Amino acid sequence: MQWAQRVNTVRVIGTGVMGRGIAQLAAAAGLTVELADARPEAVSAAVDQIGQMFDKLAGKGRMTGADAAAARNRLQPVDSPLAPTGCDLVIEAVREDLPTKRELFAELEKICPAHTVFATNTSSLSVTSIATALADPGRLAGLHFFNPVPLMPLVEVIPGARTAEWIPGALVDLVHRLGHQPVRATDTPGFLVNHAGRGLITEALQILGEGLAAPADVDRICRDVLGLRMGPFELMDLTALDVTHPATESIWSGYYGDPRLRPSPITRSRLEAGLLGRKVGEGFYPYTDGAKQEPPEPQAPQAETHPIWSDNAELLDALGAAGVPVERGDEPSEAAVILLAPYGHSAATAALSAGLPPARVCGVDPLSTEKRFTLTVHPATDPALARSAWAALAATGRAVTVVRDGAGMIAQRLLASIVNTSCFIAEQRLATPGDIDTAVRLALGYPRGPLKWGQHVGPRRVLAVLRALQSATGDPRYRPSRWLVERAGLGLDLTETGTTPQDLLS
Ligand SMILES: NC(=O)c1ccc[n+]([C@@H]2O[C@H](COP(=O)([O-])OP(=O)(O)OC[C@H]3O[C@@H](n4cnc5c(N)ncnc54)[C@H](O)[C@@H]3O)[C@@H](O)[C@H]2O)c1
Structure with missing residues (x-):
């Protein structure tokens, strides 16, 4: 037996x-x-x-x-x-x-x-x-x-x-x-699950640190767009910063300061201030009798109507169906608000490379869903036109989160970080692709395993987001793993190991 x-x-x-x-x-x-x-x-x-x-x-x-x-x-x-x-x-x-x-x-x-x-x-x-x-x-x-x-x-x-x-x-x-x-799993810092979980947490803190969006914005996008049960800030409040911050520090230092796992000074100072989360009634959110007090969601303002031109046909369909005037020509008219939905680049970068007037351009994250759009504004956006874009998106009946424009917007860069972290785990043979996906789905409650998720969105798109972040920030945190680069280049599935030298011996 x-x-x-x-x-x-x-x-x-x-x-x-x-x-x-x-x-x-x-x-x-x-x-x-x-x-x-x-x-x-x-x-x-x-x-x-x-x-x-x-x-x-x-x-x-x-x-x-x-x-x-x-x-x-x-x-x-x-x-x-x-x-x-x-x-x-x-x-x-x-x-x-x-x-x-x-x-x-x-x-x-x-x-x-x-x-x-x-x-x-x-x-x-x-x-x-x-x-x-x-x-x-x-x-x-x-x-x-x-x-x-x-x-x-x-x-x-x-x-x-x-x-x-x-x-x-x-x-x-x-x-x-x-x-x-x-x-x-292997005897490496954070083993499998806690290592994989750094992808979401560290990137959410990076976004907060760059002043792109508030915790409640990021959490709403994570729930409604990425389909997570809980956003990263709610999660940190639940787990408590006296657990999360030292765990992140220990995994980062265990990997000798690898920048992709870098902890945030935000959680360091909040930990020192005792803003631990739900258990003390104060974290990224305040709590009353244990219940999270989420700030009310800003509503779309009254705005003058402008026709919308976009490089994304599905977006135009959704707006058209909601009665918003849309332009379907190859180029926008001078009256149009331009909504660009790039993978990777910011809307401002996409506008400049397409020769479109930046003042008329806002971004929409192509990862938006039936529940929520993410609208981005950059420093040169005309505020009256951005209000018009917000009102147009809200006319579809979906929620709209407005954030600062940037490479990978919000959902794309969080997802790219989740996928890339697990690709590093696969690359280093810390676990099999199947075990990575099973572990993360079961322990972190993600709707898909991260490798399957990256495959679903498309390895080349994930790579484009990381490359855009790398070029926009110069931060080595965004270097893509070889697992991702090879599979995106060779057209292989992120969940497959493919041929290894050992296969030649069997
Ligand atoms: N709490 C979690 O979410 C979690 C998840 C996974 C793993 N862990 C790990 O599990 C272990 C226990 O965590 P926990 O949350 O249950 O802690 P806990 O504080 O709830 O319980 C620890 C227990 O160990 C007892 N203890 C301490 N020193 C002892 C000793 N020398 N001999 C015998 N008993 C001793 C304490 O009296 C206490 O009852 C830790 O290693 C922790 O990292 C915790």
């Missing part, structure tokens, strides 16, 4: 938020769970709380009363993390501190049988560093669950540099047995 099927008893050490969730999951899957914590009262509280969860699930018909009672009986509180045990697996979920974890594993190695496998739920420490505390570092791997464990199906399985070869596969099987979805 395979190891994962033979596992009978798991000891969960650290019965805080994560340990409780892991214990609940394991007991529900039929494993005997020894619960231990440095604070004995935390163990009894955990046993009570998990028992109540099982009762609740039984009450809702999600498990039978008999199964709930059996699962509850499989919870075995123990007096000390170092109480004698014959367990097959230890899952450590104590506080995130390297010396604490190392000391614990060094002691555990003395009391556990030789067959016990060790797993750490660390979210940011090196699995390899933790394992050096063991006489046999081959026994330990990372098993990274997400909060709340019973509801977040993803688990990263992370071998350290010396982990025995059979262990990652065995842990993958065990995660399946627990009813969750494993992905294999």
Whole structure:
């Protein structure tokens, strides 16, 4: 029988938020769970709380009363993390501190049988560093669950540099047995999910830092245009800056200052000011009784009507259907407001290269959707004409967000950053393309995996956005990954590895 099927008893050490969730999951899957914590009262509280969860699930018909009672009986509180045990697996979920974890594993190695496998739920420490505390570092791997464990199906399985070869596969099987979805990640800063998540967060902060749009604008665009459940600023408020900012700093410094992962001075100062987010009632948004207070959305002003000319036929169709006068000739008349919808370049750059009069030009992000348009204005835009453009777009019944013009506008550059970050992960072989897409979709709730998403929008378009940002800013943060450049150039799919030298040997 395979190891994962033979596992009978798991000891969960650290019965805080994560340990409780892991214990609940394991007991529900039929494993005997020894619960231990440095604070004995935390163990009894955990046993009570998990028992109540099982009762609740039984009450809702999600498990039978008999199964709930059996699962509850499989919870075995123990007096000390170092109480004698014959367990097959230890899952450590104590506080995130390297010396604490190392000391614990060094002691555990003395009391556990030789067959016990060790797993750490660390979210940011090196699995390899933790394992050096063991006489046999081959026994330990990372098993990274997400909060709340019973509801977040993803688990990263992370071998350290010396982990025995059979262990990652065995842990993958065990995660399946627990009813969750494993992905294999490498012992690199942020592993897979937290690294991939920097794409959205760091770019949103970059946009804020450039003064292009306010947090609520960016969040609305993310929800309505990119289809995210939550925008990056709402997300940072929920996660809290005392978690997000240090995590970003640690991933960035772990990659020796790679500019694509660069943290923002905005979150540094907000963290120092205590503007942590929802849990303290003040973050990027204020909170009243825990409820986010979003600023009201500005409404389109009354404006003189001008005919609209655009380089985007779909946009003209939508405006025409809403009764807005549109021009369909090859060139705009002198009366027209010109709406340019470029991929990559700003509307101002597109106007100059097409020889169009900048004062009459506004941008519309071609990634706009049935729900929302993003309208951009540059410093030379005539404000009366921009108001007319705003009113025209609003006449379609869609919401309109007005932001400063810039390369990649808002949605395009956020998406390009999300896709490029995951392309770097694929390029460095930190995970397979399939695991990258699965992990990000399940853990971050994106509507598509980032590689599939980039493929959907078009690798050449994503590349055009990055190149435009690179040329507009000179910032090496926007250098495109080789994974993207090669696939865009060769016409290959972003989700495919393609031919490698190893393929020639098989
Ligand atoms: N909270 C999250 O969203 C999240 C997500 C993924 C991973 N993690 C990781 O999981 C681990 C636990 O996080 P948490 O949020 O559950 O923390 P927590 O503070 O809720 O719980 C930690 C528990 O560990 C106990 N503890 C501390 N030192 C101990 C020791 N030496 N021996 C035994 N018990 C000890 C504490 O008493 C506490 O009950 C951390 O490594 C964290 O990085 C957390």
